[in-house]
Amino acid sequence: MRYELYYWPSIQGRGEFVRLALEYAEADYADVARTRAGMARMERLMYDGPFAPPFLKAGKLLIAQTANILHYLGPRLGLAPKDEAGRLRLLQHQFTIADWLVEAHDTHHPIGGGLYYEDQKPEAKRRATDFRKSRLPLFLDYFEKVLAREKRFSYVNLSLFQMMEGLDYAFPRTMKAHSHKKLRANQSRVADRLGLYLKKRIPFNQQGIFRHYPELDR
Amino acid sequence: MRYELYYWPSIQGRGEFVRLALEYAEADYADVARTRAGMARMERLMYDGPFAPPFLKAGKLLIAQTANILHYLGPRLGLAPKDEAGRLRLLQHQFTIADWLVEAHDTHHPIGGGLYYEDQKPEAKRRATDFRKSRLPLFLDYFEKVLAREKRFSYVNLSLFQMMEGLDYAFPRTMKAHSHKKLRANQSRVADRLGLYLKKRIPFNQQGIFRHYPELDR
Numbered sequence: 001m002r003y004e005l006y007y008w009p010s011i012q013g014r015g016e017f018v019r020l021a022l023e024y025a026e027a028d029y030a031d032v033a034r035t036r037a038g039m040a041r042m043e044r045l046m047y048d049g050p051f052a053p054p055f056l057k058a059g060k061l062l063i064a065q066t067a068n069i070l071h072y073l074g075p076r077l078g079l080a081p082k083d084e085a086g087r088l089r090l091l092q093h094q095f096t097i098a099d100w101l102v103e104a105h106d107t108h109h110p111i112g113g114g115l116y117y118e119d120q121k122p123e124a125k126r127r128a129t130d131f132r133k134s135r136l137p138l139f140l141d142y143f144e145k146v147l148a149r150e151k152r153f154s155y156v157n158l159s160l161f162q163m164m165e166g167l168d169y170a171f172p173r174t175m176k177a178h179s180h181k182k183l184r185a186n187q188s189r190v191a192d193r194l195g196l197y198l199k200k201r202i203p204f205n206q207q208g209i210f211r212h213y214p215e216l217d218r
Numbered sequence: 219m220r221y222e223l224y225y226w227p228s229i230q231g232r233g234e235f236v237r238l239a240l241e242y243a244e245a246d247y248a249d250v251a252r253t254r255a256g257m258a259r260m261e262r263l264m265y266d267g268p269f270a271p272p273f274l275k276a277g278k279l280l281i282a283q284t285a286n287i288l289h290y291l292g293p294r295l296g297l298a299p300k301d302e303a304g305r306l307r308l309l310q311h312q313f314t315i316a317d318w319l320v321e322a323h324d325t326h327h328p329i330g331g332g333l334y335y336e337d338q339k340p341e342a343k344r345r346a347t348d349f350r351k352s353r354l355p356l357f358l359d360y361f362e363k364v365l366a367r368e369k370r371f372s373y374v375n376l377s378l379f380q381m382m383e384g385l386d387y388a389f390p391r392t393m394k395a396h397s398h399k400k401l402r403a404n405q406s407r408v409a410d411r412l413g414l415y416l417k418k419r420i421p422f423n424q425q426g427i428f429r430h431y432p433e434l435d436r
Contacts (some may be wrong), residue, residue, distance in 0.1 A: 051360050052312045063306055065313035072306055088281055088290055095283035095316075096269045102320060110328045110341065112348030123328065123341045130330030143268050 001076075003029040004057035012166075012201070013060060014066045014101070015054040015206045020158040023197045024190075025077035065092040070155045079155040093146055093156045097163060098207050100139045104166065105209045107131045107132040107216055128216035136167070140180050147182035161190035166210035170202070171217045219294075221247040222275035223262045229426040230384075230419070232284045232319070233272040238376040239288060241415045242408075243295035285312040288373045297373040311374045313362055315381060318357045322384065323427045325349045325434055335431070346434035350392050354385070358398050365400035379408035384428035389435045 003022065007015025009031075022029045032038040033053075042053065049055070050064030055074070058183025063069050071091045080090050105113075110127035111120040143160055150156065164187045168175050192197060204210055221240065227232025227249075240247045251271075260271065267273070268282030274290070281287050289309045292298025298308050323331075328345035329338040351424040361378055368374065382405045386393050409416060422428055 048363065050310070051317075061303055061306070063310065065310045068306060068310045068313055072302075073311070084290075085279055088279070088286060091285045091289070092268070092281065092283045095286055098313075099269075102317075106324070106328075110324075110345045110351065114348065114352050120344075123344070126329045126338075130333065134330065134332050159369075185259070191258065 001028070001058060003027060003073075004032050005029055005054060006032050006045060006057070007054040008206050009034040009039065009201065012162075012204060012207075013054075013209050015180055016201070017066050017155075017159050017162055018056065018069050018073070019201070020056050020162060020190075020194070021073055021077055021079055021155045023194060024158055025079060027073075042059050048081055067091060067098050070094055070159070077155075079153075081152065081154075089150075090154050090156050093143075093150075094159060096139075096142070097156070097159050100135075100163065101209060103131055103135050103139075104163075104170065107170075108211050108213060117211070121215075124213070124216060132171065132218060136174065137178070138173075140183065141162070141180055144180045157186050158190060161187050166204065170210040171206040172212070173217045183202050219246070219276060221245060221291075222250050223247055223272060223291055224250050224263060224275070225315070227252040227257065228420065228422055228423075230380075230422060231272075231427050234419070235284050235377050235401070236272050236291070237289055238276065238380060238383075238408075238412070239295055239373045240377055241295040241412060243297060244339055245291075285309060285316050288312055292373050295373075297371075297376070299370065299372075300425050307368075308372050308374050310341070311361075311368075312377060314357075314360070315374070315377050318353075319379065321349055321353050321357075321428060322381075322388065325388075326429050326431060335429070339433075342434060350389065350436060354389075354392065355396070358396055358401065362398045362400050365404055375404055376408060379405050384422065387422040388428040388430050390430070391435045 003175065005015065005018055005022065007013065007018070019031065033042045045055070045062065046053070049062065052064070054066060054069065055062055055064040058067045058072070063072050071087065071094070074087065074090060075082045080087055107128040108117050108124050109115070109120065110123045147160070160183060164183055206212070223233065223236055223240065224232065227408070237249065251260045261282065263273070266279060272284060272287065273280055273282040274287045276290070281290050289305065289312070292305065292308060293300045295382060298305055325346040326335050326342050327333070327338065328341045335342065365378070382401055423429070
């Protein structure tokens with residue numbers, strides 16, 4: 001099966017969680033919006049289609065929402081078990097990662113995604129402080145425990161790699177103050193395995209979900 | 219199968235999306251935290267367990283995250299088809315509802331869930347304005363189209379009922395300015411069918427996800 005991924009071509013964003021799974025499994029796929037005339041194809045599918053990218057075309061299926069796409073791809077790419085209980089557990093983790101990701105995003109856009117960062121700087125500072133002090137440690141501790149329980153490598157490991165990479169980019173000072181051994185070991189393991197891809201992927205940048213504003217990083 | 223639902227006993231919150239499915243299907247279930255010593259049982263399960271309520275105990279399975287629970291329950295309660303394509307489509311809708319719900323919540327808590335509303339009132343006003351003007355119409359229009367496409371009644375219909383009820387409670391003036399025929403017809407249909415339950419359920423209140431602050435409603 002040749003998969004077609006549709007996502008904004010200039011940021012890692014939510015699409016990157018799907019790309020990592022496809023890359024790790026060495027799946028046959030096209031990153032459509034990054035090809036010639038691909039943006040026009042993406043826009044055609046969005047008309048009367050999914051609420052937002054990313055979405056995946058797999059034969060006749062058109063699947064949107066990151067965790068939903070990974071739920072579908074998981075067993076097919078060898079990145080999830082095939083039994084229902086195992087799949088539900090991973091989907092639950094992925095949902096919680098999605099919640100965490102929204103909170104990371106909202107540190108720089110607490111008022112509205114359609115407004116500039118510059119128009120919500122004081123609010124962003126307050127929200128980022130709350131995120132760094134209350135929410136981030138909660139999520140890190142939680143997923144450190146999840147990694148201790150989950151013995152089998154899955155798409156959740158790839159997503160946790162991406163969360164750590166993004167948080168290191170956005171909050172380097174804050175992240176240095178945390179040591180979560182299993183999360184860090186998982187991050188290194190994935191970085192080693194995906195080295196070639198990581199060199200050529202879209203870099204983190206100031207249009208993405210993770211952004212580095214030093215004033216938001218303590 | 220007797221299901222056990224675990225959720226905070228004093229608010230509708232995310233748990234209500236699961237309650238509605240169980241009630242609609244007349245399933246055999248216990249709303250554990252609302253029974254004697256139930257809160258203690260919930261807290262025991264949360265220790266080393268899910269990130270947050272709601273979660274559902276179904277035999278040996280412990281399933282967290284609202285959309286994940288509904289994905290599991292759907293086919294079992296006759297509220298989702300059994301085929302993969304159909305289930306993925308509903309899960310995708312439920313995910314988008316989850317995103318919408320977070321945005322509705324964040325209108326009154328744009329800085330942090332752990333802080334009081336009173337400590338983030340100016341920010342809440344700005345965020346609520348953005349929600350009412352940009353985000354709410356987008357979601358309403360989107361789900362109006364979804365209802366036109368989805369012919370079969372499912373747990374998504376129940377969740378869209380709950381979204382409309384919650385938004386009517388939180389933003390009565392704003393909601394009166396919108397007319398979305400299919401969303402309103404769906405709301406009436408569910409209200410008729412669940413009349414008895416709706417009379418006895420936990421009412422909307424100022425501790426829940428949907429809160430009515432007149433200053434946030436234009």
